[in-house]
Amino acid sequence: MQPVKPEPRVYSRKGARPSGRDPAPSRWSYRMHRMWLTPAYRRMLRVGLPGLLVAGLALWFLSDKARVEDITTWVDETKRAVEERPEFMIKVLSIEGASPELADAVREQLALRLPLSSFDIELEPMRQNVESFNAVASARMRIKPGGVLVVEIVERQPAVLWRHVGGLSLLDAEGNLVAGAAARTDWPDLPLVAGQGVEQAVPEALALIAAAAPLAGRLRGLMRVGERRWDVILDRGQRIQLPEKNAVAALERLIALDQARDMLDREITVVDFRNPLRPTVRLTSYGVEEIQKIRDFEFGR
Amino acid sequence: MTDLYQTQRSMRRMRNQAMDRGVIAILDVGTSKIACLVLRFDGPEKFRGGEGVGSLAGQSSFRVIGAATTRSRGVAFGEIAAMRETERAIRTAVQAAQKMANVRVDHVIVSFSGARPRSYGLDGRIDLADSTVRDDDVARVLSSCLVPDFGSDREVLHAHPVNFAIDHRSGLNDPRGQMGNSLSVDMHLLTVDMQAIQNLLYCIKRCDLELAGLASSAYVSGISALVEDEQELGAACVDLGGGSAGISVFIKKHMIYADSVRIGGEHITQDISKGLQVPLNVAERIKTFYGGVTATGIDDREMIEIGGDTGDWEHDRRKVSRAELIGIMRPRVEEILEDVRARLDAAGFDHLPAQQIVLTGGCSQTPGLDGLASRILGQQVRLGRPLRVQGLPQAATGPAFSGSVGLCLFAANPQDEWWDFDIPADRYPARSLKRAVKWFRDNW
Structure with missing residues (x-):
């Protein structure tokens, strides 16, 4: 028969087990266990409550202005100290x-x-x-x-010397401005170009100068005309007017002519190559007179 | 009658709730042990291994995820004798099972073996209004059963419609949709003592659990220990428990009779304890290790040290032969089996077409019991073990757990009971509404 009152805890001779009653969870521990197995409760206790606690502590800690200032200055100082190592x-x-x-x-x-x-x-x-x-x-x-x-x-490496309204400037091979120049004599080895809109056509100018290598001794410079085509200026006031397109080829043709017939050594002021199909030359006044004389002489006047 | 209807229906509702939630516990309150299993229902697809018919042909829609057994205390003859103690034992079992399942269980289905179950065979008959049996005709014929006066202190535990008959065609399982002039039903009603149920309910309530069903352990161990053919052709399941032996008779898959003999394994232990003058736990140990019911020559020479703790040298070194032990056990076992025989005879079991008897329960593990039983109960005796269910621990697959396993099956697929059918319209409290609707439909 079961005892009506719970027995006082008497331990048997042999072991530590209390005699009589079997072990059973108490009502409260049973309830706690069941509560703990409830998913919502468990989530609340394991995630919600610690999170809430931490958030609350942080809020309480940051509610004091002086403390926040302390923290910010400390952070700044530490940052500074690290940076200035x-x-x-x-x-x-x-x-x-x-x-x-x-x-x-x-x-x-x-x-x-x-x-x-x-x-x-x-x-x-x-x-x-x-x-x-x-x-x-x-x-x-x-x-x-x-x-x-x-x-x-x-x-930037200066490639040409550019004479323009404002004076002299140095341009590199792409046409970018490098610097100003005081005098032509400071850059004797750079070719001279002149005229408006040279910056856009520097590579072509360089190609022309390279093509004009046989005339190097006589070349004074290049001149951009109307921002579209080039004139090659030689000494003795000679000028070669090149077309807009295929200027280099035209120049090479001219040089070939020159080499074959010594064209440029004659009394010519302007070689007009603007229309490559119909090259034209303009003679000097002396040359014209001489031709006239020769013709007269031939016709016997 | 109506409030029984209401309570049973509310329990059914509770069970459905638990099914929706997916977790339900079953609690087998026995005299020697209290077992608690936690089941998870996830639908039959989840546990299906591969193609074809799943394991247990779809019965295994659940899985045991927690199991715990504890020594029962405060229970005698399958009834609660000391409420606090029982409550503590239930708490222990439920807590351990919950811990194993790692899930909180709120709904519990309980079975118990005692409370003097008594079977009644009821029949009812109605004339069919329009020659076709409809759902409410079934409800009407069920409520037309003449309920015997079983006393105000008894409660209906099970009410299974066992057999339907239309006119002279009997043996129908489901009469709905069939034609005829009159419908009659045979119903099996099982009543138990109300006090026992109330005590149990109180204990469950004290454990913060909701009751989702009640079952007689004789019935549920029949579900699990009898194979399908036996249930179909007729068989009796004898659940030899600790404090009582439950008897249930099945035919055509319905229980038609249940009873219990209020003698069980604890009485054998008590006999040994008294006969050998040893404490009860020692007697229990001797019974389980050396017990038997048929003595042979070698048993005379097999000596069992029964020991003692008194300090008296002579007393502490006593020995008995196994034959002596068997001599103590056998009369009690015979008494149990003869009582069972008497109950079965009284119920008319020998009129059944097949007379298979299946012994299960903890006591059926006694060596030699089947031989003794076949001498007393008849030739067709076998020892039954519970069905295998998914996830059940190995320790809980023995015949002592056929009640628990049967309760799992009962929880998973309960048979139709009386209260599963709708309340017939003429007993409906709001029938005026229904009549108004009917009038409306007839006239418009």
Whole structure:
């Protein structure tokens, strides 16, 4: 028979098991267990409650303004301290591949107050700044270990000297402005071009100059006419008017003529090749008179 | 009668709710053990292995995901004797099963073996209004059954319509749609003591569980221990439990009789305890290890140390021969079987076409029992083990668990009972509405 009252806990001689009653969960532990098996409750207790607690703590912690300020200053200081470690400082600016004048100009333009943390430097705007120089074709920037900011510059190489209304300028092979020039004599080895709209036609000009190599001794320069075609200016006031299209071929034909008949050594001021099918020459007044004389003589007048 | 109808229907509703939720627990409250299984219903497709007919031909729409057994306390003869103790035992079992399943269970189907089940055969007959049997005709014929006066302290546990007959054609399972002039039904009604049910309900309620069904353990162990042919052709299942032996007789897949003999394995243990003067747990141990019902020559020489804890050397080193033990056990087993025989005879079991008797329950594991039983109950005796269900632990597949397994099957596919049919229209409280609708339909 089962005892009506729960027995006092008497332990048998043999073991630690209480005698009489079998073990059973108490009503409350049973209920707790069932509650714990409820999915919603379990999710709430395992995710919701800790999350809520953390969020509440964080809110409470951040509700004080002074504390927030402390945190922000501490964060800033730590950031600063890391940034200003010697490993990240830039001490030297080195410019490679530029002439000394350009290097000085670039240095002046960048206006870096070294030493500087590399976190404070933005390379892309600086690179664009450097590339804004006319004389700079392209620039690359990188930070070398040891605190060196290297600017690698590829300079534009002047290919022609351009005489225009404003004076003299240097252009590179693509027609980009390189720099101004003070005098023709400063750049004796560059060919001279003149006229408006030269910038767009520099490659053609260079091709013409290369084609005119047999006339090199006599070549004074090229002239752009009406922003569409070229005139080759030789010494003794001679001028070769080239067509808009196939100017180089026309020039080569002329040079061949010259080499065969010494055409350009004669009394000719202008060779008009603008229409390649009908080349025309203009003689000097002396030449005209001489021809007249010869003709008269022939006809016996 | 109506409130029985209501409570049973509400239990059915609860069961459907649990099915929707997918988890239901079954609780077998026995005299020697309380077993709790947690079932998960996911539909039959889920557990189907491959092509063709699934395992158990679709019966395995569930899976056992938690199982726990605990020693029963506070239960005698399959009835609750000490409520607190029983409640504690139920709590232990349910908690352990929940822990194994890792799921919370709210609905529970309970079976118990005691409470003096009594069977009644009922019949009812109605004239069919329009020569075709319809759903409400079935409900009407069921409610036309003459219910015997079984007393106000008894409750209906099962009410199965066993057989329908239209005019003179009998043996119909489903009369709906058939033509005839009159419909009659045979119904099997099982009543139990109301107090026992109320105690059980109280314990379940104290464990924060909702009751989704009640079943007699004799019935459910018949479901699981009898194979389909036996259920069809007629057989009796004898569930030899701890405190009582449940008897259920099946034919045409319906239970037609149930009863219980209030003697069981615990009485054998008590006999051994008294006869050998050993404590009950030692007696139980001796019974399960050395027990038997047929003595042979070698049993005289097989000595069993029964021991003791008194400190008296002579007393603590006692030995008995196995033949002596068998001599104690056999009369009690014979008594049980003879009582069973008497009940079966009283029920007219020998008029059944097939007289298969299946012994199951914990006590059926006694060696030699089938020989003894065939001497008392007749030649067609076999030992039954429960059907295999998915996920059942190996420890719970023995014959002691045929009630639990049967309860699983009962939970999965319950047979139609009286309250599964609609309340007939003439008993309907809001029949005026229905009559108004009928009038409307007739006149417009």
